[in-house]
Amino acid sequence: MPRDLDRPRRLHRTDWMALLSGILFIVLGILVLTRSITDPLVLLPVTVVGLGFAGLVSILARVIRGK
Template sequence: MARDVDRPRQLHRTDWMALLSGILFIVLGILILTRSITDPLVLLPVMVTGLGFAGLMAIIARVFRSK
């Protein structure tokens, strides 16, 4: 088995939109399953606000990466 000791390890950039959206949907799924949120009129604004926040963080991260 050959080892790649000489090659530097490549790091992946964090995809903030995907990460935060995934966390949002996991949390919302848990809240729905535990019946903490039962009203769709509450769920929809929470989801839209969370996705908007994730998008904003992705834009900010992209701006800082390009500098």
């Protein structure tokens, strides 16, 4: 089946919440495995603040996009 070259290609928009949350959990996992963070009382606020930041960026991106 030939591909329609006249039709513009649709790109996916970046899901900033998912992207930043994934990066946060990967970094936190590395920090826990390397024992850079050993206190759960430090890990919990870092997680909450990181997710809050990801949510804020996601909201701002949606407002800037106009959707």
